[in-house]
Amino acid sequence: MCGVFGVQGSLDATKYTFLGLYALQHRGEESAGIVTFNREKANIVKGCGLVEEVFKKVNLDEIQGSLAMGHVRYSTTGSSNDINVQPFMVKHRGKTLAVVHNGNLTNTSFLSQQLESSGSIFQTSMDSEILIHLLAKSSEDDLENKFVEALGHVEGAYSALFMVDDILVGARDPYGVRPLSLGKKDGAYFFTSETCAFDLVGVEYIRDIARGEIVFIYPDGKIASKQMKKAKASRCVFEQVYFARPDSLVFGQSISKQRKRLGHVLAEESFVDADMVLAVPDSGNFAAMGYAEKSGIPFEMGIVRNHYIGRTFIKSSQLIREFSVKIKLNPIRDLVDGKKIVLVDDSIVRGTTSKRRVEALRECGAKEIHMRVSCPPVVSPCFYGMDFPSTKDLIGAQKSVEAIGDHIGVDSLSYLSLQGMKNALNGEKDEFCDACFSKSYPIKVDQSANKYVMENA
Ligand code: SF4
Structure with missing residues (x-):
């Protein structure tokens, strides 16, 4: 239960993201955060509480960037404390990498054991951090191939946004469990979990990110897409019946x-x-x-x-x-x-x-x-x-x-x-996941290794 929002190519990216998070507040009330990139510098503000509470004393002009992405969180994995608040950001080989993520990965135990045995040190208990470690470890030189290679190791549900310095990336898992939409306004590109956030800031909805698709938006406005191998469409039906706002399009509906x-x-x-x-x-x-x-x-x-x-x-x-x-x-x-x-x-x-x-x-x-x-x-x-x-x-x-x-x-x-x-x-x-009603789970879950599963099964 999280919401993500991102903007590339607008001087008002930070303010749009702040407003976008307001519209997505129903997707997570525990914490909120925004990361921005402006020329050479990344800025991040995050904390526990509602969007209004976290940003009450923040002058948005001071964290202005032409790229911004934000997150509202209701923790599902990782305990709800300051360290687990997103965006998660690191410096790696001179570049700033950041991620915001909606969904749950299902092979985190396996991946974190592998990563730790090859030298990774984890700062949080969020599965989103694994995505950053996989990117940092990728042996590919080209950025787009790096993403395809890194996300290829991941199983589970994710609609995630990444910042790699001044490049914004949006990705959806091969099953397409969680929503992610793409929009445009005045030459700037936008990502959101739900289109009610586009309506608020006057963004035109273009399309949904396809399942297994990774979309790269460069600072010069160039947009590129890579397609991972698709799995059986398994959109979360609970988004439709319960979770999403009624004024949203979700999965294009x-x-x-x-x-x-x-x-x-x-x-x-x-x-x-x-x-x-x-x-x-x-x-x-x-x-x-x-x-x-x-x-x-x-x-x-x-x-x-x-x-x-x-x-x-x-x-x-x-x-x-x-x-x-x-x-x-x-x-x-x-x-x-x-x-x-x-x-x-x-x-x-x-x-x-x-x-x-x-x-x-x-x-x-x-x-x-x-x-x-x-x-x-x-x-x-x-x-x-x-x-x-x-x-x-x-x-x-x-x-x-x-x-x-x-x-x-x-x-x-x-x-x-x-x-x-x-x-x-x-x-x-039959394009939905309905496992909470039918017990028919479309993505294999490692019951023995997944802490969240052990607690809840
Ligand atoms: S339908 Fe139920 S089990 Fe499947 S992703 Fe949605 S909430 Fe989870």
């Missing part, structure tokens, strides 16, 4: 449209007669609109979201935290009192918050609550960069659908079927 389609299929699969369809805002909004469209049941804004819940609140006392669900989402009593409700959300991961939301609706007089979820039960962890709780905390892995319904206190509960989700998102093609 409109997220809001995809989520409406999920709602359509959900209504076809599990129609229930009711007075209104409510969304759990904001996550369930588009699927709920889709459900309402298909079922003909009116969509109502029956739950109001408070947008002013800060991190201090989440970290405050147990007593205050107990009110967190209600303070965040409050049902409108006049609307729901005495009504039969279809409540649509995009997922149930642990089940705790769903239970509290249902209780709040009951307290406001809801007569019947039928919960509909726009994806199948999450039954297995993600090893490719999405931060899930361990299997023992995934309610979908521990209880039957009926038992989950009883646990959260609804009159009925239905999830979208796996096939229904595939049909809604992908038509006939």
